[in-house]
Amino acid sequence: MLFLARMDVTFPESMTAETKAEFQVKEKEYSGNLQREGRMRDIWRVVGEYANYSVYDVADNDELHTILSGFPMYPYMDIKVTPLAKHPNSIK
Numbered sequence: 570m571l572f573l574a575r576m577d578v579t580f581p582e583s584m585t586a587e588t589k590a591e592f593q594v595k596e597k598e599y600s601g602n603l604q605r606e607g608r609m610r611d612i613w614r615v616v617g618e619y620a621n622y623s624v625y626d627v628a629d630n631d632e633l634h635t636i637l638s639g640f641p642m643y644p645y646m647d648i649k650v651t652p653l654a655k656h657p658n659s660i661k
């Protein structure tokens with residue numbers, strides 16, 4: 570099953586630059602592993618925002634929830650998920 574997720578990240582004002590940098594390192598590793606596993610198909614930055622769109626290829630809702638809630642930045646994310654179905658006009 571394919572899902573599109575939009576993630577908006579908002580860190581608390583009080584969080585130090587060092588802690589943010591630590592989150593970014595952990596996030597990169599977690600995200601990279603998902604991509605190598607093929608469970609995250611793609612990730613794109615939303616221009617001008619601390620947000621991304623990413624596409625997941627997973628077995629079911631439960632697997633997606635496990636993945637999303639496992640992101641190190643999860644407590645600071647607002648996530649909107651859209652299930653995707655094949656478009657009848659797609660030539661792929």
Ligand SMILES: O=C(O)C[C@H]1C=CC(=O)O1
Pocket residue numbers: 576578596597600612619620621640642
């Ligand atoms: O930089 C971001 O968009 C936040 C975060 C969410 C997934 C990921 O790989 O990084």
